[in-house]
Amino acid sequence: xxxxxxxxxxxxxxxxxxxxxxxxxxxxxxxxxxxxxxxxxxxxxxxxxxxxxxxxxxxxxxxxxxxxxxxxxxxxxxxxxxxxxxxxxxxxxxxxxxxxxxxxxxxxxxxxxxxxxxxxxxxxxxxxxxxxxxxxxxxxxxxxxxxxxxxxxxxxxxxxxxxxxxxxxxxxxxxxxxxxxxxxxxxxxxxxxxxxxxxxxxxxxxxxxxxxxxxxxxxxxxxxxxxxxxxxxxxxxxxxxxxxxxxxxxxxxxxxxxxxxxxxxxxx
Numbered sequence: 251x252x253x254x255x256x257x258x259x260x261x262x263x264x265x266x267x268x269x270x271x272x273x274x275x276x277x278x279x280x281x282x283x284x285x286x287x288x289x290x291x292x293x294x295x296x297x298x299x300x301x302x303x304x305x306x307x308x309x310x311x312x313x314x315x316x317x318x319x320x321x322x323x324x325x326x327x328x329x330x331x332x333x334x335x336x337x338x339x340x341x342x343x344x345x346x347x348x349x350x351x352x353x354x355x356x357x358x359x360x361x362x363x364x365x366x367x368x369x370x371x372x373x374x375x376x377x378x379x380x381x382x383x384x385x386x387x388x389x390x391x392x393x394x395x396x397x398x399x400x401x402x403x404x405x406x407x408x409x410x411x412x413x414x415x416x417x418x419x420x421x422x423x424x425x426x427x428x429x430x431x432x433x434x435x436x437x438x439x440x441x442x443x444x445x446x447x448x449x450x451x452x453x454x455x456x457x458x459x460x461x462x463x464x465x466x467x468x469x470x471x472x473x474x475x476x477x478x479x480x481x482x483x484x485x486x487x488x489x490x491x492x493x494x495x496x497x498x499x500x501x502x503x504x505x506x507x508x509x510x511x512x513x514x515x516x517x518x
Contacts, residue, residue, distance in 0.1 A: 253280040254367055257298060259291040259317070260306040260332065265353065269304060269332060272357055278364050288312025292320060299472050299507050300327050302348070302367050307333040318345055328370055330363045410463040414442070416449050425449055431480050431498045433458065435473035443498065470494065470504040470512055484512075 256279050260266040266284055273279045279302070283294035287309055295303065307314040314331060315338075321327075331342045334353040342350045348370055349363035413424045429444040435455050442449040451458065459467070459475060468478045476494060483495035492504040492512055504512045 251278070251368075253278050254302045254328075254364065254371065255280050255282050255298065255300045256302040256304060257281075257283045257285060257291065257294050257300045257327075258304045259285045259288070259309075259314070260304075261286055261309040262306075265306070265332075269355060269360075272355060272360055273304075273364075275357075276361060276364055278368060288314075288317045288320075291317050295321065295327060299505060301371060302328045302330065302364075304330050304332050307331055307338050308335065315341065315345070328367050330367065411461060414451065414461070416442075416451055418450070423449070427462065430462075430467075430477050431496055432477065432500060432502055433475040443500065446498070468512065470502060470508050472505065472507070474502055476502055 256273065258266055258269055258273070258281060260269065263286070266286070270281055270284060273281055282298040282300055285291040285294050288311060291303070291305070294300075305314045305317065312320075314333075318326070318329065329342075329345070329347045330349045330351060331338070331347050332351045332353065332355060336352060339350050348367045349359075351359050351363055411427060413426050414430075416423045416425060425442060425444050431443045431445075433443065433455075434441050436450075438452065438454070440451045440453055440455065440458050442451055455473060455475075459469060462475065466478060467475050469475050470492075476496065480497045481494050482497050485493045485495070487493060489506075491506055491509055494502045494504060494512070496502060
């Protein structure tokens with residue numbers, strides 16, 4: 251089992267280091283960054299895309315809940331709050347935190363939180379089971395449950411849409427899927443770049459990715475999708491990541507979590 255990649259966020263240096271030392275004794279966790287404030291946390295989460303964040307609540311400038319509010323809704327890491335105050339427990343429950351640990355941190359409680367995070371990861375990975383997958387496909391294609399069953403059993407074929415519908419107030423426009431060059435996330439909106447124009451679509455990245463043919467569209471970052479046919483070159487960075495060059499002239503960075511898939515494409 252791969253360890254949970256984790257980021258520690260706490261404005262107190264001693265508390266941060268103490269938590270890091272305890273987590274280093276838990277093999278199911280791999281610390282990828284330590285942050286002293288909210289801004290550092292947002293940057294580290296964007297860079298490392300951790301599965302788990304140990305997050306202090308009361309911090310100067312931006313508290314833990316404000317950090318969560320500035321993260322994209324469909325790409326939230328799992329959160330374990332680590333705080334000296336118990337009055338935020340209800341609020342932590344409302345934002346679906348994995349656990350709520352009071353300082354000073356007890357090693358057994360820390361292990362329990364990690365175990366819960368591992369269980370939640372397993373649940374998330376199995377969440378695309380038959381029932382939810384069927385519901386998703388039905389919502390995208392308008393197909394009946396019986397039709398989706400036939401597709402799943404190989405008796406039918408799922409056809410991908412040839413165009414997307416964009417609504418802007420009372421105006422409706424259509425984009426040919428073949429014309430899409432790349433897509434990036436901006437909060438709760440997707441910026442769809444096609445033929446030199448940027449179209450805004452209110453949908454999550456996961457929902458939009460499910461509408462696109464995975465044989466043509468490649469996820470290269472937690473918040474970026476590219477049309478593979480528009481990639482004309484790539485440059486390897488010192489970090490081991492790639493910088494893709496698109497026909498439109500745009501350059502798109504491939505994050506570490508997706509580089510193997512892109513490498514397979516480039517080698518093919």
